[in-house]
Amino acid sequence: METNAKMFWTGLSPDDAREALVNKDKSMRDKRMTLKEAVSKFVKNGDNVGIAGFVNVRQPVATCHEMVRQGFKDLTLSFQSAGLGPELLAGAMILNPNKFSIKRVELAYWGHEAFGLSPAWRYLAERGMIEIEDWSNYNMSARFKAGAMGLPFIPTRSPLGGDIKNCSRTKIINCPFTERPIGLLPASNPNVAIVHVQAADKFGNCIIRGTDCTCAEIAMASAHTIVTCEQLVSHELVTSNPKDIMIPFAAVDAVVEVPYGAYPGACRRHYWFDGDHTRKFLACIAPMCKGGAPDALQAYYDEYIYGVENFGEFLQKIGVNQLLAVKAAEAHHCERLA
């Protein structure tokens, strides 16, 4: 067996993840609460946080705002591809590492595709401020899947060949059946998953439209899951087509209705990307990579995160015209009768 990085579990080990679920109250109960309550109840210093969504699609932006307001230390962030989620958390660390800090990232991609590279990622990595473990999109998705399957590892082919297998906890064995090399990836069982979905009932049954991303796997693998949703709907409506339920209630610990909860990212059927706001936020961090002052970044956080009580107040600052514009853009791609 070929192995390069020392083995350890981040978040829960598979056995601990099993134990956590065994001891959990899995009853179908009302899990509605405020985002403030949800974050203070289910996120702890040192946690491995599984960030759901994909790049800037259904990023749990509202939950990240609340995490920044409350402040957490030594987090591990686990995701396949993400943009706004880690960017917002990292921006808080850049401003004040004593109030908010990320210890480690396990990831495939941190950036914003058409909207640019991630300046926060460059800032933290190039200064050696966080531990890095590179994987690929499929590697991270498969690691969450292994966690969701209750297995300690999953075989895949794609860490083979390049350097990902050399800088991660991949193990390579000869397949016992074909005798060809195959990569084994350790399961990821985060302490808490943060997920934004289109609709949920008060018990946590979730409906997802467009890409499923890796949301169900992350929620099922994690010890706790905080769900924010565009629409809180009745249990009867959610169960009218039970196969639509992508994340089942038993995997969810908190349900919070947060319309526009992924803004300025996109949420299928509801709103498209606000590229201008995203670029404006990134432009606050970018000069800092070259030693610039934190003034613009501090002003952004003071205005939009620290200066407001909740995500609703943030949206008021964005204004109705902008929110209607991103809604209209999505209605063009995803036409629906009223």
Place this chain on the structure above:
Amino acid sequence: MTASTDYTAQEIIVVAGAKVLEDNKIVFVGTGLPMVASLLAKRTHAPGLIPVFEAGAVGPPLDHGLPVSVGCSRTFTGASYVKGLNAAFELTQRGFADFGFIGGAEVDMYGNLNSTMMGDYPAGYQKPKVRLPGSGGASDMAASCERTILIVPHDKKKFNEKLSYITSPGHLDGTPGARQKAGMQGKGPYRLITTKGIFDFEEKTKRMRLIQTFPGETVQSIQDATGFELLVAPNVTEFAPPTVEEIRLIREVVDPDGIFVKRAAK
């Protein structure tokens, strides 16, 4: 077919990328210029091209415009199958993807790509000189699509004998059967499209080989912009300049908002 006289470097990449794609094949499309090229191919010679996006959409008509992300809402409307990342990559691993279409920041003579970091690996891995976004799905496509098409802007600093980091494996060190021996699937890099020409990978050595030069370039000018010795095909031809109609399609139909294809300064 009048030749365009004001096309940009990105636009000729897009035209060349589109032409490499074959009608009625499944192409797993990475973000950026591969999306533009795939949409242009669909609007020209390859209406039956079936794009797959890693966030989960299979075979969308892309009637609502160029996606700005491989998870963009525009990839889902009208798609034939929609799941998530695991399902998309399982399709690839299974063998459903004829082509993978990816980019990188740095390439070597065997078509290995780097999109992770610049600097000293492994010593500087935890504190790289320049940190790039990371693999995303590129290394997955590289390991499991049947053939891959690569796009890298041509620049001596990006065409190196040794990469800082191999994110997306190509033909590895070029030894026969290297990919299979490493446990990967597929035939690996098939074409490389740069801002200067089109390359294949020579059958025996798996080394990068110039097959077509873009207008204004010569074998020598391309070699001069490459940090290792290129192989040159016996009958190198000049790639015909994009037509006025192709450029109009890119600017007015495929990417009218300049999402990935930057507009030339007037």
